[in-house]
Amino acid sequence: MESSPRIDPSIAFEIDRLATAVAKDPRSKDFLPLADEYIKAGMWQEAAAVLEDGLKAYPGFVTAMAALGRVYNQLGQPVKSKAILEDVVRQRPDNLRAHRVLAKLYHAEGQADLALRSCGAILAANPSDEEALAIKRRVIGTSDDLPPANRGKTRAGAHIRPATGKVAQVGKRSESVSHSTATSPVLSPEQTAEPPSLKHAATIARLEGWLRTIHAQRRIDPDRS
Numbered sequence: 001m002e003s004s005p006r007i008d009p010s011i012a013f014e015i016d017r018l019a020t021a022v023a024k025d026p027r028s029k030d031f032l033p034l035a036d037e038y039i040k041a042g043m044w045q046e047a048a049a050v051l052e053d054g055l056k057a058y059p060g061f062v063t064a065m066a067a068l069g070r071v072y073n074q075l076g077q078p079v080k081s082k083a084i085l086e087d088v089v090r091q092r093p094d095n096l097r098a099h100r101v102l103a104k105l106y107h108a109e110g111q112a113d114l115a116l117r118s119c120g121a122i123l124a125a126n127p128s129d130e131e132a133l134a135i136k137r138r139v140i141g142t143s144d145d146l147p148p149a150n151r152g153k154t155r156a157g158a159h160i161r162p163a164t165g166k167v168a169q170v171g172k173r174s175e176s177v178s179h180s181t182a183t184s185p186v187l188s189p190e191q192t193a194e195p196p197s198l199k200h201a202a203t204i205a206r207l208e209g210w211l212r213t214i215h216a217q218r219r220i221d222p223d224r225s
Contacts, residue, residue, distance in 0.1 A: 031057075
């Protein structure tokens with residue numbers, strides 16, 4: 001057995017008050033606010049029953065019809081919902097609540113033209129309506145949900161080459177390497193010779209050898225000096 005929904009005390013009070021008024025006078029238009037209270041409480045079956053009874057007394061009551069169409073949609077009865085809401089927009093083309101539900105139903109059924117028509121009615125009244133814009137993008141097959149200011153942007157500093165689709169930064173390193181190679185100066189033979197430190201060491205070694213030779217000769221012939 002399903003547990004009854006937990007109802008806010010203020011909503012419960014209004015439901016009791018309005019239900020009492022409708023019970024006393026079946027032709028009372030309090031059936032519509034009573035249905036609204038049921039909707040607030042998530043009591044969709046009760047809302048549907050109240051609206052159906054009220055529309056028997058007031059057939060063609062567009063506001064009540066729109067409410068019943070939305071309730072049927074919540075109850076998972078899209079055929080009934082669509083039939084009622086289409087009747088609503090025939091009588092009141094500017095009923096945005098009806099168009100909002102119809103846009104979703106049409107899109108679910110693959111009726112792109114009708115979905116776009118309902119989205120157009122909503123966007124004519126509010127061009128920035130996010131829900132209608134999202135449905136419109138899905139209908140026309142556009143997955144880009146970014147704001148216009150952010151579209152076409154890539155990561156900072158990266159630019160897409162039209163021909164290859166590659167990021168231009170990828171080639172920067174190789175280009176810089178080839179550039180540095182191409183511009184490196186050609187060394188002269190003198191610049192490619194041994195560094196000065198090696199030349200000095202060789203000179204010192206030759207001098208030391210020469211001095212050792214002189215000292216050796218002096219020890220052999222002391223008078224030769």
